[in-house]
Amino acid sequence: MATTRLRPRSPDIQIYRPQLTSVLSILHRITGVLLSVGSVLLVAWLVAVADGGDAYAMADRWLHSWVGMLLLLGWIFALFYHLCNGIRHLAWDLDFGFELGSIYRSGWTVVAVSVILTLLTWTLGLAGGE
Amino acid sequence: MSEWHRRDPLNRNPASARASALYRAIGLGSAKSGAHHxxxxxxxAVALVPLLLWLVVSLLAHARGGHQAVALWLGRPAVAVTMAVLLVALFWHMKLGLRVIVEDYVHADRVKFAALAAVDLVCVALMAIGVFTSLYLAFR
Incomplete structure (x- = not known):
């Protein structure tokens, strides 16, 4: 019996044309991993607060460097995207909006809302930040 | 046995294979707890929706005040307890999510075992550090 022949595998992402659905799906995972890294920072920040003014000042300086600002912006977007798309997933779990039309509509809504919330948070955070 | 052969005359699914398939499946699949994670x-996830919105709004309100304002905010018992609850939900969610990602992409046995162990240990460690630090800030 020739059972050792390699079977075709699916989905083969090299030949898959990116679609909104697949891109948002993998973005949910990527933002999840980014937020995992960010959560380490949240704990480190809490420890810095507990440690006192010097440790906090150091954390604050690092967060205000351009690397820190860039990471913060990325984490804020990752947070809002993962949150909005998570609510989309929860709706699907309850069997709401699982038709192709509404999947695309909710997908674009998630993108728009997470970008708006990111810009809003960024603006509010910078206003009076310094 | 005869009962079975009447339904499966070619014996394509013999009792021995059935038994070993069951044996192989025990402990790996849904033994009434498959949907638990x-x-x-x-x-x-549901818990984290309000908790994270609270965190973002609170940080916007208090982080600009420097160490003193942040320490004062985190020093309130209600804030410390909410933060502790947030951290438990967050790191449990993170542990489950990262586990699924490892299970999907890492297939080499030893690497997979090491990655899953690392995910569990790191998440629980971060949860413990975060929770104790939050409570320390309010109840020291």
């Missing part, structure tokens, strides 16, 4: 992932 799935359910917990959803419940922690």
């Amino acid at each position: 799935w359910w917990l992932q959803r419940m922690t």
Whole structure:
């Protein structure tokens, strides 16, 4: 019996044309991993607060460097995207909006809302930040 | 046995194979707890929606005030307890999510075992550090 022949595998992402659905799906995972890294920072920040003014000042300086600002912006977007798309997933779990039309509509809504919330948070955070 | 052969005359699914398939499946599949992690992932997600919005709004309100304002905010018992609850939900959600990602992409046995162990240990360690630090800030 020739059972050792390699079977075709699916989905083969090299030949898959990116679609909104697949891109948002993998973005949910990527933002999840980014937020995992960010959560380490949240704990480190809490420890810095507990440690006192010097440790906090150091954390604050690092967060205000351009690397820190860039990471913060990325984490804020990752947070809002993962949150909005998570609510989309929860709706699907309850069997709401699982038709192709509404999947695309909710997908674009998630993108728009997470970008708006990111810009809003960024603006509010910078206003009076310094 | 004869009962079985009447339904499966060619004996394509002999009793021995059935027994070993069951044996192989025990402990790996849904032994009445297959949806447990799935359910917990959803419940922690639901909890995190209001908790994370609270965190973002609170940080916007208090982080600009420097160490003194932040320490004062985190020093309130209600804030410390909410933060502790947030951290438990967050790191449990993270543990379950990262586990699924490892299970999907890492297939080499030893690497997979090491990665899953690392995910569990790191998440629980971060949860413990975060929770104790939050409570320390309010109840020291």
